[in-house]
Amino acid sequence: MTKLLAFAELKDGEIRNVSFETVAAARQIDESAEVVAVVLGNENLEDAANQMIQYGADRAVTVSHDSLSNYTSDAYTQAAMAVIEQEDPDGLVMGHTSAGKDLSPRLASKLDNGLISDITGIEGDQFLRPIYSGKAFEKKSIKDGKTFVTIRPNNIAPLEIDGSRSGEVSSLDVDIKDLRTIIKDVVRKASDGVDLSEANIIVAGGRGVKSEEGFEPLHELADVLGAAVGASRGACDAGYCDYSLQIGQTGKVVTPDLYIACGISGAIQHLAGMSNSKVIVAINKDPEANIFNVADYGIVGDLFDVVPKLTEELKALQVK
Amino acid sequence: MGADKAVLINTEDDLEEGDQYTTARILEAYFEDKDVDLILAGNVAIDEASGQVGPRLADRLDMPYVTTITELNIDGDTVNIVRDVEGDEEKVETSLPLLVTCQQGLNEPRYPSLPGIMKAKKKPLEELEIDDLDLDEDDVEAKTETVDVFLPPEKEAGKVLEGETDEQVKELVSLLRTEAKVL
Incomplete structure (x- = not known):
């Protein structure tokens, strides 16, 4: 059976909507696939994992670590690579958000894999994405290797929530070390209102x-x-x-x-x-x-x- | 603009189709023995806008990287950066060697001056092909392929409302509710 990883994204401990869209996208890539949600962070992981399952994932893997409280390329790469090595998936779906944009090319590089960024639609194994500032579109496919895409938020509708759906949530211990970048401070400028x-x-x-x-x-x-x-x-x-x-x-x-x-x-x-x-x-x-x-x-x-x-x-x- | 030297890696004769993997591999081959302290890359290209090449290159060179930066201060080997994270500002400390991708607001590019343009003619411009980097076509073969490129269907001309402002506003609300069904 095909196995696809759908990456959740947390912001201040809250799961972002795009996370559920990654599950829906994985289902569009292969309806019968086993969709495994990946939740990286340091709080509310179990809750986020269960939400990913209610939105259509089959099970979830969490990695909890203090250095995953805010996104950094080094810490998230180590955590994500540990999950990828454990699961050996056929494909990965991530949000094309600030964190997804930063992390996905590095994972693709480590996996020696292609990556199709910022997609807005899925047609079989072809992925639609806007180019030239949205003036034109292209359809791309991965030649060989894992199906690896990032999805533009708000384009692939999440599946309907099923509150009774359950699945296994397992946690993976990852020894995150040798961090080369440190976040000293985050200045919130975006308003508290609607994201x-x-x-x-x-x-x-x-x-x-x-x-x-x-x-x-x-x-x-x-x-x-x-x-x-x-x-x-x-x-x-x-x-x-x-x-x-x-x-x-x-x-x-x-x-x-x-x-x-x-x-x-x-x-x-x-x-x-x-x-x-x-x-x-x-x-x-x-x-x-x-x-x-x-x-x-x-x-x-x-x-x-x-x-x-x-x-x-x-x-x-x-x-x- | 002020660069001291330029290098053009010409792939036109050797490569039919490349992707971000291809570009990152070629740049890696060029930078491998260069011992650079800092690589400034763009955030996204204006055409494909995938934003992959910078992080891919940093990974291949085993360098830390920070994307979408709006401020850069280097003090010895310590680097302090402000980066844009969906509108929020993140203050990051890291060290050289380093790759960064530049976001709007980092600085104001100057216009080339006339003396600058004259001087540029005397600066070295090295031209390389992938052969010179000990790469052949297979080493950099794209991992993805473009199946189709097309223009979006022509959008029907929108409805410009008429009448007094009050009527227009009423009509707009009604259209948004009944026709567009977004309210």
Whole structure:
């Protein structure tokens, strides 16, 4: 039987959504495969492992170690390699997150294996991925060796949770040593609210927001929708918001169900980060703005007029 | 821009298709005997955007690496780095030799100056082929293959709403609920 490893990802002890998507992706690669969840960290591992099983994994292997509390390349490589050596899988699936992007090439190198990064779809043994900033797509396959892919968050839907599903959770002791990088401090800049890369709805602002205060109506709209707030590079460069909100080629790549672009012109670098969104709404004063070319719905108008009205309309609906 | 020397490893005549494994293997062969202290790589390429080559190369050279860095301070063998982790800042301490991948914000690249352009003409540019690195085609054969490259289906023109702002907003909410079904 084929065996596939699905890597969970924990952030501050909480399991991230993309973890469940790795299980679903493994099932799409081979429905009858044994899917083994891999959980690395130092707290809540048992809980995360059981959640991975409820979302479709058959069993789980955990590695608990103090040096796995925050992601570092050296510690995670040692832990992941120990699991890979024990399980000798036919394939591996990881999230294309900051940690997954950092770890997967190194594991692929150690395994002398191919790696297909940032996939958004699976068709048999062919993997779909956007190239040229989302302007084109390619299908790739692994010639020989293990099937090794990282998946873009929010593109491969998790399987339905089955609370009654159970499986074996085993722990593996790994002697993690010779760490060459140390994390001294982590400064949280991303807001406490909804995680931008996993958000279902995003309200984003561009240069048209004009100032830091200009983001206020966007936050109010986001609150009503349970959405995350994002921004274009233009808004970040102009100092209207922190770079942690940046969506685009060098910022976050997002695929929400609904993306509301306010005062964003739609430069190619920004589109690279959001054009895969399922539904795009553009609000912009300039009817010629490029963002209207990718938008499903557009309102030509002043965002400071439109956004508050949209917020009111949605609030009224919620009261009903 | 300020480099003292450039090396071009030309693979055009020797390789049909390569992937990130191929690139990392070729770079490894070049760097193997170079005794470098620091390798600055890009975060992702603009075309394939896989972000694999830096970490793969570091692994092959058995060097530590730190990706998506926005600040770099070197003091003797100690290196202090700030890296971008999905918007959060992580402060990392490590040591040379080291490979880093650079993220937006690390610095502002200068424009080449006219004297710089003139001087560049006299700087050494070494041209190599994979043969010169004692590699042959089989050593660097890609592990993946591209089956197809295509343009996404043309997106239907979006609906630009009309009327007074109030009406547009009402229509938008209704469309998002009934047609797009995202609310």
